[in-house]
Amino acid sequence: MTARFAKGDRVRVRDAHPPGHVRTPSFIRGHNGVITRVIGEFANPEELAYGRDGRPEIPLYWVEFRQTELWSGYAGQAQDTAVVDIFEHWLEPAEGDTP
């Protein structure tokens, strides 16, 4: 599977709430971030959780978020960030960007 996104791409985490086991924390869903690393391909945890083999493997990314974008009233500094590992099927191009 070829990675759809590259380092530097602006992405948005899908604001989805499917039932079952997912590894995308709620606090970043619907938020915009930037790909800072293409980590590689890994078995899909949403399939592994139910005893299946998790194939095909899915690209996994480091996505960096500005804390001030994640939390209204963030009490730290403007440059503070959170980096979260996110599987590709949870990402879409940020609005206004072409894939």
Place this chain on the structure above:
Amino acid sequence: MSTETHGHGHGDGHRHEHPSQPDLEDQPVGYYQVMTEALGEVLIDKGVITADELRQQVEWQDSRAPVFGAKLIARAWVDPDFKERLLEDVNGAAAELDIDAGDIPIRAVENTGQVHNVIVCTLCSCYPRSLIGLPPDWYKSRAYRSRTVREPRAVLAEFGTEIGDDMEVRVHDSTADLRYLVMPMRPAGSEDMGEDELADLVGRDSMIGVALARSPGE
């Protein structure tokens, strides 16, 4: 708690009261303990794993300690080429020092004069166990897991770690297949120290990112 009276037999024949220590089995047994025991028994009964394999895995987990991670950090401080390899692939760099970092890929994240990294697992308690041992209870607590992403500077301050306003605090949430090891900054005053002495400055908490490396003489 009940008390009992007994003789100590250390010469003077005195008798005094001690609270009796409860045995392990006297503690309340929780749901997850029962489930863990039951799962282990079923896996062994069905021949998926042997009792000895289970024992070996527990023994290996219990043998892990922060000294392994500290050795890697100290080597990286004195050897720039090793540091490059450590930042690229912790497991491979660990193997160079005959340290078994296990099968789960670990990435090192480097603290600098501009960036301070801290690790959390908001979804569960993912942790680089192979290099720094079992996680402390607070790492698994709901408070640490929820607050570290929401107000990292306040959490760090509670650990006694103040990060300057001009620095970036970068929180790594290990949600998936990687584990993270923070590479703390080499402290001032350690320029003349050898690798073994340097490793003594690298505590567990500095590799989670809630503390800095110790200063020499601290």
